[in-house]
Amino acid sequence: xxxxxxxxxxxxxxxxxxxxxxxxxxxxxxxxxxxxxxxxxxxxxxxxxxxxxxxxxxxxxxxxxxxxxxxxxxxxxxxxxxxxxxxxxxxxxxxxxxxxxxxxxxxxxxxxxxxxxxxxxxxxxxxxxxxxxxxxxxxxxxxxxxxxxxxxxxxxxxxxxxxxxxxxxxxxxxxxxxxxxxxxxxxxxxxxxxxxxxxxxxxxxxxxxxxxxxxxxxxxxxxxxxxxxxxxxxxxxxxxxxxxxxxxxxxxxxxxxxxxxxxxxxxxxxxxxxxxxxxxxxxxxxxxxxxxxxxxxxxxxxxxxxxxxxxxxxxxxxxxxxxxxxxxxxxxxxxxxxxxxxxxxxxxxxxxxxxxxxxxxxxxxxxxxxxxxxxxxxxxxxxxxxxxxxxxxxxxxxxxxxxxxxxxxxxxxxxxxxxxxxxxxxxxxxxxxxxxxxxxxxxxxxxxxxxxxxxxxxxxxxxxxxxxxxxxxxxxxxxxxxxxxxxxxxxxxxxxxxxxxxxxxxxxxxxxxxxxxxxxxxxx
Numbered sequence: 001x002x003x004x005x006x007x008x009x010x011x012x013x014x015x016x017x018x019x020x021x022x023x024x025x026x027x028x029x030x031x032x033x034x035x036x037x038x039x040x041x042x043x044x045x046x047x048x049x050x051x052x053x054x055x056x057x058x059x060x061x062x063x064x065x066x067x068x069x070x071x072x073x074x075x076x077x078x079x080x081x082x083x084x085x086x087x088x089x090x091x092x093x094x095x096x097x098x099x100x101x102x103x104x105x106x107x108x109x110x111x112x113x114x115x116x117x118x119x120x121x122x123x124x125x126x127x128x129x130x131x132x133x134x135x136x137x138x139x140x141x142x143x144x145x146x147x148x149x150x151x152x153x154x155x156x157x158x159x160x161x162x163x164x165x166x167x168x169x170x171x172x173x174x175x176x177x178x179x180x181x182x183x184x185x186x187x188x189x190x191x192x193x194x195x196x197x198x199x200x201x202x203x204x205x206x207x208x209x210x211x212x213x214x215x216x217x218x219x220x221x222x223x224x225x226x227x228x229x230x231x232x233x234x235x236x237x238x239x240x241x242x243x244x245x246x247x248x249x250x251x252x253x254x255x256x257x258x259x260x261x262x263x264x265x266x267x268x269x270x271x272x273x274x275x276x277x278x279x280x281x282x283x284x285x286x287x288x289x290x291x292x293x294x295x296x297x298x299x300x301x302x303x304x305x306x307x308x309x310x311x312x313x314x315x316x317x318x319x320x321x322x323x324x325x326x327x328x329x330x331x332x333x334x335x336x337x338x339x340x341x342x343x344x345x346x347x348x349x350x351x352x353x354x355x356x357x358x359x360x361x362x363x364x365x366x367x368x369x370x371x372x373x374x375x376x377x378x379x380x381x382x383x384x385x386x387x388x389x390x391x392x393x394x395x396x397x398x399x400x401x402x403x404x405x406x407x408x409x410x411x412x413x414x415x416x417x418x419x420x421x422x423x424x425x426x427x428x429x430x431x432x433x434x435x436x437x438x439x440x441x442x443x444x445x446x447x448x449x450x451x452x453x454x455x456x457x458x459x460x461x462x463x464x465x466x467x468x469x470x471x472x473x474x475x476x477x478x479x480x481x482x483x484x485x486x487x488x489x490x491x492x493x494x495x496x497x498x499x500x501x502x503x504x505x506x507x508x509x510x511x512x513x514x515x516x517x518x519x520x521x522x523x524x
Contacts, residue, residue: 005032005040013037017046095128096120096136103136110265113137151315152271154189157330159260160222161270162186162211164230165277167198168285170296178289181296183280186214187273188222191323192313194276196284196300198293205341207232208251212338220331221255226262226270234261246344246374246390254339256332284308342378346387349373352446353410357382359401361447363410365393404447411445422452429459430468432475439480451482462489 005013009032016026023034030037041048096103099120106116117133120126126133167181184197195214199206207230215221229237236243242261252259262269284303290296309321316323347355349368354361357375362382364373374385377398382405384394396405423441427434437455440448459467470488474480 005036010040013040014044014046017041017044017048023048094136094139095126095132099124099126103133104140107137107140152189152269155330156190156327157220157222157332159189159224159226160186161189161226161273162214163228163270163273163277164202165281168296169289170198170293171289171291172200173292181293183277183285184210184214185273185276185280186211186218187276188218188324188327189226189272191327192272192276192316192320193218193324193327194273194280194304194308196276196280196304198297198300200293202232204232204245204247208248208339208341211248211251212255215255215334218331219328220334221257222331223256224258224260225252226260226273228270229261229264233259237261237264239263246376247342251339254335279308340378342376344374344376346372347375354404354406354447355384360399361404362396362399363394363404363406365410368393404444406445406447419446419449422449422456425456426452429456429464430471432468432471433459433464436471436474436480436482436485440482454482455485458486458489 009030012030013026013032016029017037017040021029023037026032026037027034038048102120102124103116106119111119113134114130116137117126117130120128120133163185165183165185167183169178170181171177172179179200181198181200182202184199185194187194195217197210197213199210211225227233229242231245233245233248234242235245244259244261249259268274280300284300284307288299290299309319309324311320312318313320313323347357349355349364349371350361351369352361353366353369354363355373355375357377360382362384364384372387373393374387374390376383376385380398382396382398383392384396385392394407394410396407399405419441423434423437426437433455437452440451440455444451455467455471458470466489467485470485471480473488474484477484
């Protein structure tokens with residue numbers, strides 16, 4: 001022993017060792033280093049507590065009566081020591097030990113150390129810091145055996161799994177700054193063949209187009225697709241009846257594929273694509289940057305062909321390319337035409353029985369005024385769907401902005417009295433004007449009343465006779481519409497006057513000439 005203790009210090013160390021105090025606590029109470037105290041305890045035959053075996057010290061059950069060198073250490077030595085609180089933990093014991101059960105429950109729910117620490121502070125009055133919880137969680141992770149995960153075996157062409165991951169940093173052509181891209185991966189469940197695609201952003205249409213591109217690269221589609229509950233694919237997660245994004249659902253239906261969303265917080269169901277994303281990030285993209293998205297995609301394609309497809313998979317123990325060659329004939333054949341994408345949304349049926357889509361108006365079945373209907377539209381068709389059942393209610397041809405399209409069965413059976421009044425006014429304005437108004441109402445129904453009012457407005461501006469002549473011209477060329485009449489009148493800045501208009505003007509001019517002549521004569 002390098003250090004020789006005084007007899008008093010020696011007796012203190014031996015007495016505390018008999019009380020099963022740990023060496024760290026003996027050092028704090030007496031000031032004697034742990035190595036020196038351990039040597040004296042071993043020389044006296046007193047067992048020393050092993051490292052990492054710290055715990056709550058057991059209180060003495062009685063006074064030590066064995067004299068050492070004629071002295072009683074219990075009376076002469078221990079009485080001067082500082083009193084250790086009875087409920088105080090050992091300095092080496094973790095403050096998280098009383099909360100072990102709560103922490104283990106949090107780990108079972110896959111919560112991290114930060115979330116567990118916040119819960120302990122908020123709900124259990126925990127006074128320790130986050131590092132204490134982090135160390136305790138690491139200790140529990142070391143003692144827990146890893147959870148077993150079964151390998152999901154699928155038939156060839158039966159299943160594929162899809163997901164997003166973080167892609168590489170790529171220079172944006174607009175801002176010239178590096179941006180983080182998104183990595184889309186589709187992995188076949190049988191052969192583990194993966195298609196890896198990069199994109200700047202995500203939406204329901206982009207998500208669906210990436211599926212189409214992946215299917216066409218594979219040369220076929222699987223019967224089912226397993227995905228996470230991201231909004232691009234699933235609007236409302238549910239174990240038994242999830243609500244799929246309508247565009248995504250229709251794209252998969254076009255290829256004969258059924259979507260199988262995972263249960264919430266159960267990503268292990270699609271562990272094959274999760275593994276594929278991690279393999280791509282660690283091996284193909286780690287530490288790399290690219291000047292364009294095309295360059296990054298080409299790097300991924302080359303790596304996929306050179307390394308990913310030629311590797312021996314760790315689970316199947318076979319080459320990925322060889323397994324994919326066996327699985328490819330089992331994929332569903334691709335349709336001849338790609339999916340025709342559309343926009344979708346909700347629209348309220350107005351009081352005139354129409355919904356507005358891109359500035360045009362389309363009729364809904366009677367009885368739907370005030371209801372919200374699902375609408376799908378593209379450059380050619382507009383479809384109205386029931387919001388509860390998804391049933392197709394009406395399909396219209398796309399119209400220009402401001403135009404109406406009304407099905408015959410959606411027109412009211414009886415003409416409203418207000419419409420009858422407008423038609424009478426049009427007939428009173430002229431025979432041809434009344435005929436054009438009747439044709440507009442027959443063709444457009446109630447939405448055409450606004451155009452009939454436009455005809456009456458033209459009569460106020462250009463005169464009833466001029467509008468009636470323009471309506472006669474519209475009937476003769478087979479285009480009885482408000483637009484034709486308006487353009488015809490605008491194209492004649494000084495239209496020729498009819499005889500019925502000329503006679504009154506001549507009489508007025510003659511009268512004014514006589515009046516002027518008489519006034520001039522009186523002045524003379």
